[in-house]
Amino acid sequence: MIKEVTDAHEVEARIGKLRLLEALLFASTEPLDEETLAGRIGPEVGLLLEELRAHYAPRGVTLVRTGGGWAFRTAVDLAPELRREEEVSRKLSRAAIETLAIIAYHQPVTRGEIESIRGVATSKGTLDLLMEHGWIRPGKRRETPGRPLTWITTDHFLDHFGLETLRDLPSVDDLRAAGLLDSRPVLLGLGATADDSALGTGDET
């Protein structure tokens, strides 16, 4: 008898937590990290998240994991019906798109390395723009002469492109296996501005 009552209590408590978790995630636009959620829900939050994810999987709104956080997003397969045109002003140049890809796959990467990979100076405003989108940010300085600044991607980058972690970047394993994620400059005279120690003079085009 007593056992049963306890179970009923447990079930109720569990449902209460699930509802709270659902509400917390639903109310926020930004992903919430598991630690924050655990602080509100308790240590069993991992299991509850999985339960919620399973419940929402077939629905029009799904629970996704991205960069250590969890967020509700509209279902991927509804994209054609929900598609919003990208604002023309937000469209990125080819240079910006390539630069973002290079930062994503080679991070942490210095500006000089980006330039040596592309074989062309990074035009002013490219990194600025990517940072304004919230996709990249400065990382640690490289402990080499000149101590150049490195660039890395943000959690928002993962969120924007629907990635759970950087390991989910398209083809990343293949590229690594093929040795193509080596960011060292290989040719002298190519991307001649690739001297990080002289960044101050590295103004271009």
Next chain:
Amino acid sequence: MIKEVTDAHEVEARIGKLRLLEALLFASTEPLDEETLAGRIGPEVGLLLEELRAHYAPRGVTLVRTGGGWAFRTAVDLAPELRREEEVSRKLSRAAIETLAIIAYHQPVTRGEIESIRGVATSKGTLDLLMEHGWIRPGKRRETPGRPLTWITTDHFLDHFGLETLRDLPSVDDLRAAGLLDSRPVLLGLGATADDSALGTGDET
């Protein structure tokens, strides 16, 4: 036989519409009225809305009718646990951001020095605010006449901005290279007389 196949199709179409309805309501910034929804979903939207409402009724998120429209809201009974606070994301004033940036880059720095860099007086409230927020704290006194207090940033500052050390702040040259130090030379026509080299490096806002 034929009847059954038709039913399966109908069921599928119905589920598709429910999912789209769910996604539309989720992603909308405003409550959506039935007419608008009927335009996207079809005339049966009223029934589908009721079905959704019933599905969500016991959950942490509920579908409510508000004004003339429908919207998802976190469940009313969870309000105490969600504990809303009005002042979650206030914008920091421009003066405060600038002052914080100057302290970060020039620390240890006295209030007088901050004012001379900014070219305007710093209200005491600005430093108080930054200190209250845990981003700055008083450093040593400067051993100059008057022994003015200097200001430095805290570990919380690094934490908030995702920096490991102060050395990871981009240098002025990095800022310039990233396009964040916006230098637009103007008055090029006048460059003919006056010192060209001085004008060439000149900036305008």
Next chain:
Amino acid sequence: MADLLAEHEADTAAPVAAVAEESASEQLLLVLDGFEGPLDMLLALGRDQKVDLTRISILELADQYLTFVAEARKVRLELAADYLVMAAWLAYLKSRLLLPEPEGEEPSGEDMAAALAFQLQRLEAMKGVAEKLFARPRLGIDLHPRGAPEDLDLRRKSVYEVTLFDLLRAYGQQRARKESGVLHIAPVRLYSMEEAVQRLSSLLGRMPDWATLASFLPGGEGGGLLTRSALAAHFAATLELAKAGRVELRQEGAFAPLYVRGREAGSRDGDISEEAQSHD
């Protein structure tokens, strides 16, 4: 060469394809515009070999690039320095590949060729993944977050919303403002009309006969802008003085030299036109 252009019409699409019978130089210009630097262009040339980039002929690629650059220069197209640097490097690489290897510390021609091939593959790979990345369903375009978030005090992370970008931008703008403050101090020497009126008044007394306006201008120091501003100021000054009845002006036709004469020494109204005609 023509093949090359045709290939790029397909590759870089609209702007190039639209041009049918333009001059060679304009076509070249358009082709170059489609590239993000010499490496990008080499990659496009490499793709034209229609083989796997790992089996690409670097020698052939170098030849194609050098031909392209030579053509471009023939039509007196100004090529960016990095295109020329690349051309010089490729010419050197070619010589290293064709001639027997000299003794020494230098990397061998084959090593250099392999390094170039690697760079091309790496750039190709990055272009490929950039495309894949942007083909993914994107937040705010293909999928959407909660449209009407409810503010919850969740993380207690910060009352104020300020990002590293905000901080850096504020500092950058502050620095830019400061640098611009220095700019304004730079003196700009221009000739004012007041100066010109004074100067003309004092000179006219000593020049009773017709003289060109140019002969009143101050001497050569200062150069371009100062001289132009002096001319403008003196012209305006003569109009001002003529209005005050202190000088007479004469000009034979549009853009012809402008003649000036002082009018104080008792000249009568009537003979202005006669004077003018007598000079014809």
